Amino acid sequence: MTDFRDGSASLPARNGPKDRGVVPLFPKSDASNRHIAVIGTYTPRKCGIATFTGDLVDQLGRFHPEIAFDVYALTDPAEALDYGDIAGEIMADERADYARTARAINESGVDAVWLQHEYGIFGGDHGDMVCDFVDRLAAPLILTLHTVLADPGEKQRAILTHLLTRASQVMVMSRHSADLLARLYGIGNERLTVIPHGAPDRPFGRQRAFKGYLNLGDRPVLMTFGLLGPGKGIEHAIEALPAIVERHPDVVYRIVGATHPNLLARDGESYREGLQALAERLGVADHIEWANRFVDTPELLDQLEACDIYITPYPGLQQSTSGTLSYAVALGKAVVSTPYLHAKELLADGVGEFVAPGSAQSIAEAVNGLLDAPDRLEAMQRRAYAKGRETIWPRFADAGAALVEKSVAAPRIPAARLFATPGLSGFTTMCDDVGIFQHAIGTVPDRNHGYCVDDNARALMLMNLADGFDARDADAWSRRFAAFVQDAWNPDLKRFRNFMGYDRKWCEDCGSDDSNGRAIWALGHTAVHGCNEDLRWWARGLFDAALEGLADIDSPRALAFAMLGAALRVEGEPDHAGALALLERGGAVLDGLLNAVRRPDWAWFEAVLGYDNPRLSQALIEAGRILNREDWRDSGLTSLAWIAEMQTSATGQFRAVGSDSFYRPHEMLPFDQQPLEAQAAVDAASSAFRVDPARRWFDHATMAYRWFLGDNDRGAVLADVATGRCRDGITPRGANRNCGAESILAFQLAHYGVIALAHYQQPESGGDILESQRIPQKPTAHIR
Numbered sequence: 128m129t130d131f132r133d134g135s136a137s138l139p140a141r142n143g144p145k146d147r148g149v150v151p152l153f154p155k156s157d158a159s160n161r162h163i164a165v166i167g168t169y170t171p172r173k174c175g176i177a178t179f180t181g182d183l184v185d186q187l188g189r190f191h192p193e194i195a196f197d198v199y200a201l202t203d204p205a206e207a208l209d210y211g212d213i214a215g216e217i218m219a220d221e222r223a224d225y226a227r228t229a230r231a232i233n234e235s236g237v238d239a240v241w242l243q244h245e246y247g248i249f250g251g252d253h254g255d256m257v258c259d260f261v262d263r264l265a266a267p268l269i270l271t272l273h274t275v276l277a278d279p280g281e282k283q284r285a286i287l288t289h290l291l292t293r294a295s296q297v298m299v300m301s302r303h304s305a306d307l308l309a310r311l312y313g314i315g316n317e318r319l320t321v322i323p324h325g326a327p328d329r330p331f332g333r334q335r336a337f338k339g340y341l342n343l344g345d346r347p348v349l350m351t352f353g354l355l356g357p358g359k360g361i362e363h364a365i366e367a368l369p370a371i372v373e374r375h376p377d378v379v380y381r382i383v384g385a386t387h388p389n390l391l392a393r394d395g396e397s398y399r400e401g402l403q404a405l406a407e408r409l410g411v412a413d414h415i416e417w418a419n420r421f422v423d424t425p426e427l428l429d430q431l432e433a434c435d436i437y438i439t440p441y442p443g444l445q446q447s448t449s450g451t452l453s454y455a456v457a458l459g460k461a462v463v464s465t466p467y468l469h470a471k472e473l474l475a476d477g478v479g480e481f482v483a484p485g486s487a488q489s490i491a492e493a494v495n496g497l498l499d500a501p502d503r504l505e506a507m508q509r510r511a512y513a514k515g516r517e518t519i520w521p522r523f524a525d526a527g528a529a530l531v532e533k534s535v536a537a538p539r540i541p542a543a544r545l546f547a548t549p550g551l552s553g554f555t556t557m558c559d560d561v562g563i564f565q566h567a568i569g570t571v572p573d574r575n576h577g578y579c580v581d582d583n584a585r586a587l588m589l590m591n592l593a594d595g596f597d598a599r600d601a602d603a604w605s606r607r608f609a610a611f612v613q614d615a616w617n618p619d620l621k622r623f624r625n626f627m628g629y630d631r632k633w634c635e636d637c638g639s640d641d642s643n644g645r646a647i648w649a650l651g652h653t654a655v656h657g658c659n660e661d662l663r664w665w666a667r668g669l670f671d672a673a674l675e676g677l678a679d680i681d682s683p684r685a686l687a688f689a690m691l692g693a694a695l696r697v698e699g700e701p702d703h704a705g706a707l708a709l710l711e712r713g714g715a716v717l718d719g720l721l722n723a724v725r726r727p728d729w730a731w732f733e734a735v736l737g738y739d740n741p742r743l744s745q746a747l748i749e750a751g752r753i754l755n756r757e758d759w760r761d762s763g764l765t766s767l768a769w770i771a772e773m774q775t776s777a778t779g780q781f782r783a784v785g786s787d788s789f790y791r792p793h794e795m796l797p798f799d800q801q802p803l804e805a806q807a808a809v810d811a812a813s814s815a816f817r818v819d820p821a822r823r824w825f826d827h828a829t830m831a832y833r834w835f836l837g838d839n840d841r842g843a844v845l846a847d848v849a850t851g852r853c854r855d856g857i858t859p860r861g862a863n864r865n866c867g868a869e870s871i872l873a874f875q876l877a878h879y880g881v882i883a884l885a886h887y888q889q890p891e892s893g894g895d896i897l898e899s900q901r902i903p904q905k906p907t908a909h910i911r
Contacts (some may be wrong), residue, residue, distance in 0.1 A: 161194040161531055164214070164232045164266070167243030169200035171208055173354070173388065173421040175450055176243050176273055182325060182424070182450075182520075183241070183527065190524035194531060197235060199228055201248050220250035222259070226794075229263035233797070236777030238535040241269040244290060246283060253282045258289045261859075262787055265776065265797035265840050267295035267534045268859060273448055275304040279311075288312060293798075293859040295841075296534045300324045300448045303468045318860070320530050323473070324450050325523030326457030327428055331512045337433035347498055349380040350434035352427060352451045354387040355399055360440035360465070362402060366487035367494065368411040374495050380411075380438075383418040383430050427451070431458050435504065436494055439464040442484045457515030461507040463493045477507065478514045536842030545829065545836070546885070549878050551595045553852030554586075554871050558604075561631060562586070562611040566867045570852060577628040581642050582868040583611040584649035589872055591656040592879045601658045609653070609662060612646055616669065621676035640680050644688030647673055651692025651706070655699040663699075670696055674705040683720060683732055684739055686713040687746035694749040707754070714750035714759050717743060721762055730769035734792040736784045739803055740770050741811035748814045760818050767811055771827050774808060781805060781834040783857075797840060800857040802873035805831045809880040816884060825884055832881045835874050846874045 168174050170181035184196045197214035204218055215231060218224045232240060242261065250256040261268055270290055276283060291297065291312055297319050299305050305321050308314040338344060349371075353359055361382060371378055385391075386399050399419070406412040422430065431437065437455040444467045452469055455462055462479035464470040470479065480497070482489035497504040516522075557563050557572050562583040564572040587608035590601060615623045617636055623646045625638025650673065653666035670692065677689055690713040693706035700706070720732040732743050744767035751760030773795055776782040783804035787796035808831035812824040830838070835846040835853060843862040845854040853874035855863040 161239075161535065162197070162235070162237045163194060163269075163531060164197045164199060164235065164237045164240045165243075166199050166217070166240065167201060167271075168248050169198055169210055169213065170423075171210070172200070172202075172206070173385070174248075176245055176248060178424060179271075179273070179324070179450060180243055186325060186520040186524045187527050187531075190521050191528040194528060197232075197237065199232070218250075219248065220256075222250070222256055225250075225256055225260040226263060229260055233263070233265045234777050237266050239267045239269055239295070239531060240264050241271065241531075243271050243273060245273040246286070253280070253286060255282065255286050258286060261290060261293045262798070263796055264293075264859075265782060267536065267841065268293050269296045269298065269530060269534050270294040271298045271300075272304060272308075273300075275299060275307045275447060277307060277445065284311075294318065295860055296320060296530055298322055298530060301469055301472050303472065304447045320526070320533075322523060322526040322530065323518045324448055324453040324469075325520050326453040326515055326518045328516075328519040328521065329428070329432065329458055331459045331509070333432050334435060337429060340429065341433050343379065343433060347375055347378045347436075348434040349378065349436050349438055349494065350383065350431065351380075351438050351440070352383045352422075352430070354384055354421075355382075355402075356387040356390050357398065358441065358443055360442045360485070362405060363440045363442070363485055363487050364438050364490055365402060365406050365409065365411065365415070367490035368406070368414055369409050370488070370491035371494050371498075372411055372414055375498050378498070379414055379416055381416045381418065381430070381434065383422060383427070385419060385421045428454060428458065431455055431460060434460060435508075436460065436497060437462045438490065438494070439467075439470065440482070440484075440490060441465050441467050443467065444484065453515075453518055456511045457519055459508045459512030459515065461497055461504055461511065463490060463497070473514065476510075478510050479507070536840060545833065546882065547848045548595070549846070549851035549875055550849050551593060551851050551875075553847065553850035553866065554589070554875060555604075557866075557868055557871060558586075558607070560607070561627070562608055563868045563872075565869075567865050569864050570866050574629040577626065577634075578611065579627070579642065580612060580615040580623050580625045580638060581645050582872065583608045583615075584642075584645045585872040585876065586868070587612060587649045588652045589875050589879075591653055591658065593875070598658070602662075605653075605658050605662055609665060612649065613665075613669065615646065616673065618672070621673070623673070623676075640682040640685035641688065643673075643676065643680065644682075644685035644692075647677065647689040648692035648695075651695035655695050667696075667699075671705060674709065677709065681716060683717060683743055684737070686716055687739075687742045689713065690746040690750060691742070694746075694753055697753055710750040710753055714747060714754065714756065717747045717750075718759050718762055721747075721766060725766075729793055730766055732766065735790055736773075736788045736795055738784075738786070738789075738801065739807045740774075740784055741767060741804075741807040744770060745807070745811035745814045748811075748818060752814075752818050764815055764819055767815055771808065771812075774804070775827075775830070776840065779830070780838050780840065781808065781831045782840055783808075783834065798857065798859050799863070800834075800839070802835065802845065802853055802856060802870040802877075805834045806873040806877040806880065809877045809884070813880055813884040828881050828884050832877050835877065845870070851875055 165180060165184060167180040168177035170177050184198060187194050188196060199215045199217055200210050200213055201219045202216045215228055217228050246254040248254065291314060297314060299321055300323055302321055305319055308319060338348065351361055351364060368380060386396055390398060406415050431454055437460045439452055444465065446467045447469055449469045452473060456473055456478065462474055463482055464474060464479055465484045466481045480493045482493050557567065562578045563586045565579050565582055566573040566576045587605060590605040590608060596604065617624055620637050622637045623643050624633045624635055625642035626634040628634055647670065650666045650670040654663055654670055657663040657666055680686060690710055693709040696703050696706040717732060724732060724734055744763045747759050748763035751757065751763055774782055774784060782797055783800035785796045785798040785800055787798055788794055809828045812828035816824040837844040839857055841857050841861045843857050845862055851871065852866045853870040855865040855867050855870045
């Protein structure tokens, strides 16, 4: 007999397209060089998920070489393994390792992250360290769920709920798991894909050759494989052997696999020894072969090829995935199994035979029934082999590649769209005769949340710039928003109110510091850029009256907003004492904060990042420019360069500081990303260019503006140029569909900001930017 281990032609290659000449069902994607990070346990670790992760990487790499994988293996410090050439390791119980790995993945610029989830492989309570890990990932998340519990505990449900809120696509390997996700978590088909566990593609009916290879002769061979433990139900198969041996005295039952390492560490080999003692008592020990070791996949397939009937007598019926069951079916083995979840799906319609859990008699009757009728046995084997063609590796790889394509962000937008002027219908439909509503449900204004001075101040600034109205309409809209700001003014407290209900009643006597800062900013802007002199006169008067109320404000952002208004006020009146004093005080505060908090890896004003971050740098730049403080100007530029770098992804896209970052010292998380941040980046770059006319500021501003148009981590087009609407931001799953006032105004104002910057930008090389980028030729006031 030929020794098949030498790779001779007597046995074809173990798996892959050469086995059967299989052509993938689906043509390969037009996408090239997809780059995916894979997270999970990994070979040579001895666990089913490690094997699956290895198969995932190997088989997609084989059938879809346009997809490259970086593997990050979850490791156990007690088990030192050589993982070969992988991207990195994550100590499962080390929280810092998850943060370090997430940062490395983000910096690698992968197109997606494919995470294998099972509660037991991650650190923390029920593996909850995975939650903080996925919060830090910027690329779209593909989630493979290896366990979906029908009755999860409170903690287990919370973890899975969190993962599902972060996942762009979810993969399960059984219809039952998909139904559970739909019923318990409301996951719909647009995000959920069932991809059955993959399996090798080998020729049918080679038992005789492989029995010879394993020195089994022509004996009927039964087999069970897996890490041994009480949950396998092997004792019931052994109890069935006397009845099987009585009818088929040459039968052999092969039990292949090492004892589960956790059980081995706790109890040694007592479970296996108990099974062996049971076989001795029943007189069937000579009919059992023990392969007491962990076998790798190629050897497992050879072992499976030699068997006639594969037995999975699991007493528990909730197992939703079994890789070895998939392998056995694909190799054309008759299967006798308890009706656990995966088996019920894969073995339906006569593909296998079901037995009652815990019933040795049921197992004996099923096995004898097949061995007694060779034609029936072969017919079942052929049905299994036919079923297995649905799950062979080429099919699995095609489905996996399609899942990758569903997950990755859309391609970047063409440059020609960049400077198109947004329409205003989306803006005006958010307004009534009082002002602009705060929020919307989708594109429908939400009256329940009324109005705020923040948004009406921004709307007033837009009216100072927008060129989509004739003079009469511009005057009417401007007065509407100016009237709101005027009504917000509380002269007794010398502060602005912020929130007003739909009933036109103020909800407070004094608004937040930030809202007061924004009101001052809008007044300074209108004092210079208002659409007529009457409006500019009104703004100058209210600006001067409101300055007194800022005396006790020291919130960095509120000061920055007010300083931007003061810088504009000085632009119209260079010797305005109050505005100059505000710039002096605010500049000293911001510069002091920066010097106190800054460290080599954190060149920022605060230990945390919040919203509207670039405004702090912008305000310091403006104060330095106007007051001739080169130190403030340089600190503003340095800090702006730092925040710009922090908000630039490895692929050169704008990545706004996520709201998950708020209140987390010295960390930046990628979601949720908000339009306000992109607008602030545009305007701050414009201020920077005035004092440092380098092309990099124009490039950063246009990068931030492109974020609105789809050049972002999710390829989500947030802004509709035709209507001027804008979605409320980017979540891990894509765009937030709501179109609130803040988002619409951020997009509109960012447009005019990038246009203004382009008009006074002098190209260093490459021809005229205005001509090459088709920028509208009408000069526009600087937003600052």
